[in-house]
Amino acid sequence: MVKGSINELSTAVTSKEIAAYQKDGHVCIRGLIDAEAVLSYKPFIEEVSESWKYEKRPIEERETYGKAFLQVHNIWQKNRLCKEIVFAKRFAHAASQLLGVESVRIYHDQTLFKEPEGGHTPWHQDQTYWPLEANSTITMWLPLTEISEDVGSMYFVSGSHHKGEFGAGMISDSSHEKVQQWIDENNSPVHTHGAMAVGDATFHSGFTLHSAKANPSKQTRPVLTVIYVAGGTRIIDPTPMQDFDFKLWLGGRQAGDIVDSEINPQLYP
């Protein structure tokens, strides 16, 4: 099953891309992995995503966030082949290079399947939900199919990760409006990496403001994300918005502890 390249260290990340990531808080690594390798795991990821989805309501009955995508978390715990791709050293190595750290662990993974006619992903920051030290996380966003810019590609506010917590609150119409207003008022630079081929991946920092457009097509936009945390990162006192993640993704570790539970194994080196 393993196509060989997923555990070979990445040569795709250049020093220019590392500098771009550190400056902008996001980057697209083209050709991070062979398309063939991604496509060989796709049916297993799709199957887990379908069988574990908890959203049962028709799309028209959901609120904005519910319309943005169907999600399933920690597919690595649900299927052996999904674990192989989520734990791929190639991805974890790229994450550590971009973060500029020696080692990374997994915080958690998730599938984000934007359905046909699925809505936009409102502006938000991920770290609003994560009780972790600042600047310690990076998310890999890996489409499992070729995507065009107008089918749910990601948009980022360049440099927003330097500002820390924005205070937009939970992902919703309200976070979207607050961030959009701030972007408009400040002429903030919004960037998309546009169309992506299978094997390309974007990476963004925990505090980077980001969103995605709706999916106007008749095809699902399947994406796998893996969230990495730098080795040695400490857990902070959770805010009420971080309590859910605190209980779910840190294996019982407490504020002040290092992220090192058995559900956060080191993926690189």
Ligand SMILES: O=C(O)CCC(=O)C(=O)O
């Ligand atoms: O895939 C999307 O539409 C949004 C993804 C996202 O917000 C994330 O990966 O942090």
